[in-house]
Every structure is written in C-alpha cells, then in structure tokens.
Amino acid sequence: MSVLIFIDIAEGKIKKASYEAASYGAAIAQQLGASANAIVLGKSDELLSLGNYGISKVYNLSNESLHHFDAQVFTKLIADANETIGADIFVFSNTTTGKSIAPRLSVRLKAGLVSGAVALPDTSNGFVVKKSVFSGKAFAHIAINSANKIIALNPNSFSVVKTEGVAEIIDLNLSIPAGKVAVQSVNKIIGDVPLSEADIVVSGGRGLKGPENWGIVTDLAKLLGAATACSRPVSDIHWRPHHEHVGQTGLAIAPNLYIAIGISGAIQHLAGVNRSKTIVVINKDPEAPFFKAADYGIVGDAFEVVPKMIDAIKKLKESV
Amino acid sequence: MFFKQPNGIIFAIKLETEIVQKSIYKNNFRFMKILICISKTPDTTSKIAFTDNNSKFSTDGVQWIINPYDEWYALVRAIEIKEADPSTILHLINVGGVESEPIIRKALALGGEEAIRVNSDVADSYFVASQIAQIAKEGNYDLIFTGKETIDYNGSSIGGMIAECLDIPFISHAVKFDIVNGNAVVVREIEGGEEIDSAPFPLVVSCQKGMAEQRIPNMKGIMGSRTKPLKVVEPVEISALTSVVSFDLPPAKAGVKLISADHPEELVRLLNEEAKAI
Ligand SMILES: Cc1cc2nc3c(=O)[nH]c(=O)nc-3n(C[C@H](O)[C@H](O)[C@H](O)COP(=O)(O)OP(=O)(O)OC[C@H]3O[C@@H](n4cnc5c(N)ncnc54)[C@H](O)[C@@H]3O)c2cc1C
Ligand SMILES: Nc1ncnc2c1ncn2[C@@H]1O[C@H](COP(=O)(O)O)[C@@H](O)[C@H]1O
Numbered sequence: 001m002s003v004l005i006f007i008d009i010a011e012g013k014i015k016k017a018s019y020e021a022a023s024y025g026a027a028i029a030q031q032l033g034a035s036a037n038a039i040v041l042g043k044s045d046e047l048l049s050l051g052n053y054g055i056s057k058v059y060n061l062s063n064e065s066l067h068h069f070d071a072q073v074f075t076k077l078i079a080d081a082n083e084t085i086g087a088d089i090f091v092f093s094n095t096t097t098g099k100s101i102a103p104r105l106s107v108r109l110k111a112g113l114v115s116g117a118v119a120l121p122d123t124s125n126g127f128v129v130k131k132s133v134f135s136g137k138a139f140a141h142i143a144i145n146s147a148n149k150i151i152a153l154n155p156n157s158f159s160v161v162k163t164e165g166v167a168e169i170i171d172l173n174l175s176i177p178a179g180k181v182a183v184q185s186v187n188k189i190i191g192d193v194p195l196s197e198a199d200i201v202v203s204g205g206r207g208l209k210g211p212e213n214w215g216i217v218t219d220l221a222k223l224l225g226a227a228t229a230c231s232r233p234v235s236d237i238h239w240r241p242h243h244e245h246v247g248q249t250g251l252a253i254a255p256n257l258y259i260a261i262g263i264s265g266a267i268q269h270l271a272g273v274n275r276s277k278t279i280v281v282i283n284k285d286p287e288a289p290f291f292k293a294a295d296y297g298i299v300g301d302a303f304e305v306v307p308k309m310i311d312a313i314k315k316l317k318e319s320v
Numbered sequence: 321m322f323f324k325q326p327n328g329i330i331f332a333i334k335l336e337t338e339i340v341q342k343s344i345y346k347n348n349f350r351f352m353k354i355l356i357c358i359s360k361t362p363d364t365t366s367k368i369a370f371t372d373n374n375s376k377f378s379t380d381g382v383q384w385i386i387n388p389y390d391e392w393y394a395l396v397r398a399i400e401i402k403e404a405d406p407s408t409i410l411h412l413i414n415v416g417g418v419e420s421e422p423i424i425r426k427a428l429a430l431g432g433e434e435a436i437r438v439n440s441d442v443a444d445s446y447f448v449a450s451q452i453a454q455i456a457k458e459g460n461y462d463l464i465f466t467g468k469e470t471i472d473y474n475g476s477s478i479g480g481m482i483a484e485c486l487d488i489p490f491i492s493h494a495v496k497f498d499i500v501n502g503n504a505v506v507v508r509e510i511e512g513g514e515e516i517d518s519a520p521f522p523l524v525v526s527c528q529k530g531m532a533e534q535r536i537p538n539m540k541g542i543m544g545s546r547t548k549p550l551k552v553v554e555p556v557e558i559s560a561l562t563s564v565v566s567f568d569l570p571p572a573k574a575g576v577k578l579i580s581a582d583h584p585e586e587l588v589r590l591l592n593e594e595a596k597a598i
Contacts, residue, residue, distance in 0.1 A: 015511075069515075071480065072489055094476075096510045100492045103480030106446060112561030113445065116474050128565050133474055137368045140473075141565040180489045180523075184505075184516040194512030200598070224598060242495070242530050243509060248364050248471060249388055249529055257597035268364050271471075274570075278595045280587065281576070291576050296590060300581025312585035316592060 003029040003036045004087035005055065006078065008097045012044045016197050017093035017155040019053055024158045025091035026054025027120055028151075034089075038167075039081060041074055042066040051167035053160065059085060061172040070179035071100035079108050080174050094152040095196065102152045111148030118157040118275075132157075135248050135271035155196060156254040157275075195244065198227035200257045201276070203246065205231040205269075207262020207283065207302060211239040216306040217261060223313050229253070231263050247272035261302045265290020282306065351407045352499075352521075354398045355461040356432065357452055357479075358414045359387045360423045361472045370567045377472070377567065386423045389467025389528055391430070396532035397497055398465055399431035409433060413455055415440060415448045421550065429537035429545035436551045443560035445473075449481030450558040456486060462521040463504070468493055468528040479526040489523040495530030 005025035007018045022038060029036035038055045040047060043062040050058050059081055066074075078090075078101070090105060092098035094115050106113035114129040118139065122128040126143050129151055133140045144150075195201065202221040204214060221228045228244060235245040246253055248268035254275035261282045263269060270293050273279070281294040284301050291297045298305050363383040371378045385391075395412075402408040412427050412435040414420045424435045438451045456464055464483075469476035476492070483490030495514070496507035505518045506525060537545075579587045591598045 070489075071492075072483070072487075075484065096493050096508070099476045100480055100490060103445070103449075103477035104484035104490065106477070106561070107449070107481050107484035110561065113477055114562065115477050131474075133567070134368050134472055135474060136570075138370075138567055138569050140567050143563050143565050144561065145563060146561040181491065181517050181519045184518055186510070186513065186515045188513035196511045243514075245529065249392075252474075257591070257595070271364070278591070278597045280591070291578075293573060294576040295573065295595065296587055297576045297578050298581050298584060298587060299578065305581055305584050308584040309588060312588040313598065315585075316588055316598075 001032060001034040001089070002085070002087045003032075003034055003089045003091060004078075004082065004085060005036065005038045005091040006098070006101065007038045007040045007050065007058075008093065008095065009040060009042050009044045009046075012042075012046070014044060014046045014049070015093070015095070017095050019160045020155065020158050021091050021093040021153050022050055022053040022055055023161045024120070024151075024153050025089075027158075027161070028089060028091070029054070031120065031123060032089075037085065037087065039078060039085070041077055047169050048167055051165040052162050054163055054165060055167045056165075058167045058169045059172050060169055061174055061176075063176055065176060068179075068183040069097060069100075070181045070183075071104055072181070073177055073179040074101050075104040075108060076177055077174055078105055081172050082109075088148050090148070090150045092150070092152040094154045098152045102150050106150050109148045109150075110146055111150045112144035112146040113150040113152070114142045114144060115152040117151045117153045120158075121151070132275065135252060136254075136275045137271060154254065156256070189243070193225065193227040195227040195229055195246070195251055195253060198253070198255050200224045200226035200259070201229050201246075201253060201255045201273075202226045202259045202261070203229035203231070203263060203273075204234065204240070204261045205263030206233050207264075208234075208239075213303070214240070216302065216310070220259070220306060220310055220313075223310060223317075224257075226257075226259075227255075231266075231269050260290055260294075261306060263290060264288050265293060351409055352401070352405065352463065353409045353459065353461045354401065354411070354463045354465065355452075355456055355459065356390070356395050356398050356410065356412050356427075357464065357466040357482075358390050358395070358412050358424060358427050358435075359467070359470050360384050360414070360416055360420050361387045361470055364388070364471065368569065374566045374568060375564065384419075384423055386427055387467050387470050389469065389471075391427065392534040393527035393529060393531040394465035394467055395427055395430055395432070396535050397527060399535075400532060401499070402431065411436060411459065411461070413438070413452055415442060415451045415555070417441060424550060425545050426537065428548045428550070429541040430535060431541070432548070434549040434551065436553060438555050439552050440555040443558075444562045445475045445477045445481060446562070447558050447560045449478045450485060451555050452478070453482045453485030454556050455553070456482065464522070464524040466524065466526045468526050476526070479524050483524040486522070486524075489519045490526070491517055491519060491523065492526045494525045494527050497525060497527070497531060
C-alpha cells in the first residue's frame with residue numbers, strides 16, 4: 001500500500017496547493033503505515049523541497065513538452081508510471097488541474113473518487129472521506145469502496161506541515177503520447193494574488209456604487225497582500241472582471257480572512273465564501289444578512305470606515 | 321443592450337459579436353451533434369437538512385431546478401451554436417428517476433430536439449458518467465457539454481469521467497467556446513488567469529459563467545416542449561465505486577462581534593491579536 005501525490009507546477013514552481021496535498025498525502029500514509037511519494041510531470045528545480053513535506057520519493061518526468069497541460073496525456077502518464085510505482089491511494093489538489101485529471105484517472109484505474117475533501121480520511125471502518133457539499137453549506141462523508149482510491153483536496157483545507165526530510169528523486173522513463181489539446185496561450189493576471197490561493201481576500205459589492213470607487217478595496221488588498229473579489233452583480237455589470245466573482249455561481253474560496261465591503265450577504269454569495277476562517281463585514285445596513293455569517297462587523301459607511309482601517313493597518317505595520 | 325432586473329434596475333451588458341462557424345463536417349455533409357448533460361439540484365435558497373440518521377438529504381419543501389451551470393451556460397451556449405447553424409442537433413441527457421422529468425421539460429422549453437432519461441437513481445459520479453458515456457457512444461455525438469459542477473454534490477468530475485470512458489479530450493471550466501475551422505477553440509479559467517485551448521472533435525467541455533447569458537423560456541418554448549420526445553432508457557450495469565455514509569452541517573458561528581464605525585483601528589487590533597488573521 002502506498003500514497004502517490006500529484007504535484008502541480010507552473011513555470012517550474014510548485015504550487016502552494018500542491019504543498020498542502022503533499023502534507024495531506026503524507027499524513028494519510030502515516031495513518032496507514034505506508035509510504036508517501038510524489039509524481040511531478042515537468043521540469044522543476046524545487047523537487048528536493050518536497051522532502052520537507054513528508055515525501056519519500058519524487059517520481060519525475062522532466063520533459064519540456066509537459067510544460068503544456070493536457071489532462072488526457074497526464075492521466076495516461078500517471079497510470080503508466082504507476083505500473084511500477086504501485087500506489088493505490090492518489091491525492092490531487094482540487095484545482096482546475098486536479099479537476100481535469102482526477103476524474104479521468106478514476107475511470108482509468110477504476111478508483112473511487114472523492115473531490116473537494118476537507119479532512120483526513122477516517123480509516124477506522126473502511127475508508128471514509130469528508131467532503132464539502134452544497135457549496136460549503138454542509139459536509140458529506142463518502143466511503144470509497146474500490147481497491148484504488150483518489151482524493152482531491154480542497155485548497156486551504158489542510159495546513160502544510162513542515163518536517164525534516166530528504167526526498168529521493170527518481171527519473172521516470174516513459175514515452176509521452178501525442179496530445180490532442182493544443183494550448184494556444186496562457187494569460188495570467190500579472191502581479192495579482194490568485195484568488196483561489198489567497199490567504200486574505202478583500203471583496204466589494206454593489207454598495208460601492210461604481211467601479212471608480214474600487215480604490216479603497218484595492219488599496220486595502222495591496223496593503224494586506226490580499227486578492228480582490230466581488231459579488232455577482234458587480235461582475236455582471238462589468239464593474240469588475242468575471243474572474244473575481246465569488247459565490248454559488250462563481251468561485252468558491254476558503255481564505256484565512258475574508259473582508260466583505262458593501263455586500264449584502266445573499267445566500268448565493270455566502271455559498272462561495274462561508275468556508276473562510278474569519279469573516280469581516282462592513283455594511284451600512286445593520287440588518288444586512290451578512291452580519292449573521294460574520295465574525296467581526298462594522299455597521300457604517302464603507303467610504304469612511306475603510307480609509308480609517310487602511311490608516312490603522314499602516315500604523316500597525318510600522319509598529320512591528 | 322439593456323436588461324431589466326426583477327428589482328427594476330436597468331443595466332447595460334456588453335454583447336460581444338461571436339462567429340460560430342457552420343457545421344464542422346460541412347464538407348462531408350454531416351451535422352454537428354451535441355449532447356448536453358442536465359442535472360437536477362435543489363434551488364439555491366433551499367434549506368439544507370438531513371433525515372434518516374443524517375444519511376439522506378431532506379427533500380421536504382425543496383424546489384428542484386436545473387443545475388445553474390447546465391442551464392445558463394451549457395444549454396444556452398449549445399442553443400446559440402444551433403441558432404448560428406440550424407442543422408446542429410441538440411439532445412439533452414439526464415440520469416435520474418421519473419422525478420427528473422419536470423426539469424427535463426423545462427430544459428426542453430429553452431431548446432433542444434429531444435431528451436434522453438436514463439432511468440436510474442444516481443449511485444455515484446462514476447455510475448452517472450458511465451451511463452452518459454454509453455449513450456454518447458451509441459449516439460456518436462461530436463460535442464458533450466456539462467456544467468462545471470452540480471451545486472449540491474460539487475463533484476466537478478462527471479465531464480472528465482465521460483471523456484476518459486470515451487478516450488477523448490476534456491476541457492474544463494470553459495468561459496468561452498467557439499468552432500473555428502472545424503476545431504473547438506475554448507477559453508478556460510485557470511487559477512489566476514485564462515488559458516486558450518484548441519482541440520478536435522469529439523470532445524467534452526464543462527461550462528461556467530461567461531459562456532452565455534441566462535435565458536428565460538418563452539411561451540412558445542414551453543408549449544413546444546410538451547410534445548418533444550423524452551426517451552426513457554434503462555441503465556447499463558455498472559457498480560458504483562463510492563457511497564454516501566452520512567452528512568453533517570458546519571458548526572454554527574459564535575455570533576458577530578460588532579465594532580463601532582468610529583473605531584476601525586479596534587477592528588484592526590482584533591484581527592491582529594485575537595483572530596491572528598493579519
Ligand atoms: C441562482 C442564483 C445564483 C447566484 N449566484 C451568486 C453568486 O455566485 N455570487 C453572488 O455574489 N451573488 C449571487 N447571486 C445574487 C445574490 O442573490 C445577490 O443578489 C447578490 O449577491 C447581491 O450582491 P451585493 O451584495 O453586491 O448587492 P446588494 O444586495 O445590492 O447589496 C449591497 C449592500 O451594500 C450595502 N451598502 C450600500 N452602500 C453602502 C456603503 N456606503 N457602505 C457600506 N455598505 C453599503 C447595502 O446595505 C447592501 O447590503 C445569485 C442569485 C441567484 C438567484
Ligand atoms: N444525474 C445527472 N444526469 C445528467 N448529467 C449530470 C448528472 N449529474 C451531473 N451531471 C452533469 O455533470 C456536471 C458535473 O457534475 P458533478 O461532477 O456531479 O459536479 C453537471 O453540471 C451536469 O452537467
């Protein structure tokens with residue numbers, strides 16, 4: 001029995017969510033007395049660092065052509081590599097990459113899949129994984145009944161655990177099948193913190209009255225090293241780009257801190273943010289439903305409150 | 321273009337001109353066949369509660385809707401493709417019991433020639449995907465659209481599973497889809513940006529916001545949907561790989577701590593010292 005963790009890299013860098021997946025996979029291995037190994041498709045000089053997250057062996061295929069992602073090709077490579085690795089538990093992070101490969105691998109290996117896992121499996125009686133359902137409004141405990149098992153871990157649900165350890169790097173020798181999907185371009189929003197990976201998110205709603213008033217949101221975000229988000233109507237009316245839309249029909253996020261400014265807190269909005277650890281709400285209406293889901297709140301006018309908050313944070317930063 | 325919201329607010333939407341190429345196999349006189357996967361989910365405002373020792377979702381008073389990603393994005397985009405090329409064939413598929421039929425009819429009221437219902441309870445994602453793949457294989461579809469995920473189970477896995485069953489490409493999280501020179505060109509959302517992919521047919525695409533704008537069925541559509549064929553087929557034998565053990569709800573929040581609007585610095589202090597969040 002062994003655990004194989006898929007490590008996702010972008011431009012040679014290991015993604016934060018993959019370190020979480022590594023720690024999570026290592027914890028499962030420990031729970032079962034098995035070994036935790038990683039597979040990396042592509043070139044990276046950060047592979048040794050995986051030893052610090054509980055990984056024993058890193059299986060690597062460092063071919064340039066893997067720089068472009070094709071889920072069909074990646075799935076086949078993982079299945080082929082596993083012929084010799086022999087893992088039976090596979091861990092992905094539940095990101096766009098994980099969501100493209102894990103389901104395919106599930107079919108290929110006849111491995112039951114639980115996506116959106118938020119905790120370690122309960123192995124006391126079978127193999128039961130807790131996952132987020134109803135857009136964060138509830139949890140389900142799902143038993144994986146097949147011999148091979150796949151878990152896709154939600155980002156920001158499992159803390160990375162650093163250990164002292166050394167990983168052994170093993171080069172894979174596999175022939176890479178021709179892919180059918182051609183990646184024509186990748187456009188990253190430069191300079192911004194990606195919303196799905198952000199520790200802190202500052203979000204604005206219709207209460208901000210217009211795109212010209214977003215300065216207070218972006219200033220606060222910049223100061224905190226945070227990503228920016230918005231409610232659905234705000235992106236629908238093009239005050240902010242679509243990719244910032246969080247909620248039931250947008251992105252679901254689970255940052256450490258979510259600051260909602262001028263957002264009423266409709267149930268569909270909450271569905272995308274209620275897994276945040278700490279929620280702060282700034283709204284001028286004391287009856288705004290968001291206050292019921294918040295940890296801290298200020299009833300007041302955002303245009304007065306937020307600049308004062310910015311000043312206070314600047315002072316705090318100066319004092320440390 | 322201007323839209324009026326239910327609350328009376330009128331707002332403007334930028335409409336992009338999109339070119340959808342004519343039938344992909346035009347030279348071979350073959351029409352494009354699209355299969356759209358439609359699932360049934362509780363309305364977004366439904367109360368989330370469980371019965372039978374927390375092992376079943378309580379359907380008491382639940383209003384069932386078409387999963388928003390399937391309806392607003394997958395189905396509407398497919399309808400747009402057909403509007404640009406009327407020779408396109410649109411079929412809908414649902415795996416579910418007879419209780420799915422109202423939402424299937426509603427989807428047919430928006431568009432599509434016929435629907436197929438695989439008459440079975442939903443055992444797990446692998447089961448559902450295998451059923452859809454079976455129908456897709458028999459029907460020789462060029463393009464299979466799913467939603468990005470269901471808003472109840474949040475699996476986001478059925479599209480990828482169907483693609484692997486059929487050994488064809490899968491492009492997830494599509495925000496834009498076009499047919500250019502017989503190939504699919506898809507803009508997909510990735511963490512912190514976008515990726516533009518092209519792929520040959522057949523393929524599976526999972527759809528999300530950006531693909532299309534929500535539509536409301538009109539009277540003609542609703543009347544017409546009643547006479548459209550809704551074929552019921554029996555499932556192929558597949559064993560599920562997973563099963564639901566139980567559900568639970570997150571612990572209730574302790575309650576909000578309110579800070580005076582005159583003292584935002586107090587909020588900053590609490591976030592720093594108490595919540596250790598900044
Ligand atoms: C099927 C479905 C799916 C949906 N999916 C989503 C989704 O994914 N995400 C989402 O966000 N919404 C979604 N919605 C819409 C949702 O129901 C709400 O309409 C929306 O979230 C409201 O956005 P808002 O809070 O920005 O605007 P509003 O509801 O207009 O609230 C604005 C708030 O700002 C406050 N305010 C005004 N001025 C100030 C000021 N000067 N200072 C401080 N506060 C001020 C007001 O008190 C008010 O509470 C969905 C709806 C449906 C039906
Ligand atoms: N029972 C079903 N019948 C038909 N299509 C489904 C069914 N369940 C899910 N789907 C499709 O698969 C997509 C992803 O579902 P899921 O993987 O469960 O999140 C949905 O948006 C639907 O398009």
